[in-house]
Amino acid sequence: MNRASSAGLASDSFAAGFSAPAAGLATHADAASPTQAHAGAHAAPVLVGVRNLHKWYSGVHALKGVSLDFRRGEVVGLLGDNGAGKSTLIKILSGVHRPDEGEIMFEGRRVQIGSPKQAMELGIETIHQHNSLVPTLSIARNLFIGREPLRFSLCGIGPMNQARMSRDAEIALANVDLHLRSADALLGELSGGQRQGVAIARAMHFKSRLLILDEPTNHLSVKETDKVIGFVRGLSAQGVTGIFISHNLQHVFHSCDRIVAMARGEVVLDKAVSETSIEEVTELL
Numbered sequence: 001m002n003r004a005s006s007a008g009l010a011s012d013s014f015a016a017g018f019s020a021p022a023a024g025l026a027t028h029a030d031a032a033s034p035t036q037a038h039a040g041a042h043a044a045p046v047l048v049g050v051r052n053l054h055k056w057y058s059g060v061h062a063l064k065g066v067s068l069d070f071r072r073g074e075v076v077g078l079l080g081d082n083g084a085g086k087s088t089l090i091k092i093l094s095g096v097h098r099p100d101e102g103e104i105m106f107e108g109r110r111v112q113i114g115s116p117k118q119a120m121e122l123g124i125e126t127i128h129q130h131n132s133l134v135p136t137l138s139i140a141r142n143l144f145i146g147r148e149p150l151r152f153s154l155c156g157i158g159p160m161n162q163a164r165m166s167r168d169a170e171i172a173l174a175n176v177d178l179h180l181r182s183a184d185a186l187l188g189e190l191s192g193g194q195r196q197g198v199a200i201a202r203a204m205h206f207k208s209r210l211l212i213l214d215e216p217t218n219h220l221s222v223k224e225t226d227k228v229i230g231f232v233r234g235l236s237a238q239g240v241t242g243i244f245i246s247h248n249l250q251h252v253f254h255s256c257d258r259i260v261a262m263a264r265g266e267v268v269l270d271k272a273v274s275e276t277s278i279e280e281v282t283e284l285l
């Protein structure tokens with residue numbers, strides 16, 4: 001099943017859940033129009049590329065020379081068995097780990113992504129497999145972790161601007177159509193799906209250019225999962241590049257433009273959704 005053939009389902013999911021509204025991201029001067037994004041993401045310029053990435057964890061050779069390009073406005077499904085190296089690859093892109101060998105290119109420039117903060121500065125936002133939100137902090141604080149606005153600042157240090165965080169958090173949540181009682185409530189009071197919505201609201205609020213979702217639908221209900229899938233499907237229309245990792249092939253084929261499969265630290269398949277099938281990927285993995 002490809003994007004075009006399942007367009008109806010996408011709009012249902014959008015109506016039901018948190019969505020990526022045009023207003024939220026159309027602020028990128030270079031955002032691709034929906035038609036451009038859908039018609040040929042493979043013709044769009046490369047946003048992020050990796051070349052010959054290697055990563056060892058003590059004795060484990062987790063990435064063995066991975067080279068991939070992620071184009072602007074393209075949503076790539078990243079598949080592979082447990083331990084294939086998917087999370088390792090995205091942790092390198094999101095500044096959690098450094099590669100032992102290889103290069104990362106961002107818009108044609110070689111970059112070092114030394115920390116999650118540097119990744120964020122490039123516009124790379126990641127929703128990690130093990131959700132990195134903090135249950136004992138408010139929803140608003142969670143939205144601004146590491147980027148708290150200050151009331152005033154002396155050499156970068158000062159009291160946090162709680163009122164502004166609460167106000168901006170309400171806007172960020174409303175922008176992904178997530179309506180919660182109060183942004184000042186504790187994150188720990190939310191359901192799994194609502195927490196996932198907060199993580200998505202955070203990524204969208206900071207205008208990500210590359211959004212990485214590492215198994216974002218784990219432990220979610222069917223309805224909550226539909227919301228996330230609808231959201232992923234909406235990314236390319238906003239000109240945002242997406243990497244969607246999931247063990248559910250139906251979800252990936254339903255929401256992505258391109259499929260990359262990894263096995264034992266290597267890329268073993270890289271094809272447009274229209275050029276492969278669930279059967280081919282299943283056989284390969």
Ligand SMILES: Nc1ncnc2c1ncn2[C@@H]1O[C@H](COP(=O)(O)OP(=O)(O)OP(=O)(O)O)[C@@H](O)[C@H]1O
Pocket residue numbers: 057058060062080081082083084085086087088089129
């Ligand atoms: N922090 C770590 N320390 C040591 N080994 C690690 C670490 N993280 C991952 N590994 C190893 O690296 C390999 C790749 O792991 P990775 O988490 O990237 O796989 P994955 O494709 O995301 O798997 P899953 O689908 O189970 O999430 C595995 O053999 C794993 O055991």
Ligand SMILES: [Mg+2]
Pocket residue numbers: 086087088129214
């Ligand atoms: Mg993983």
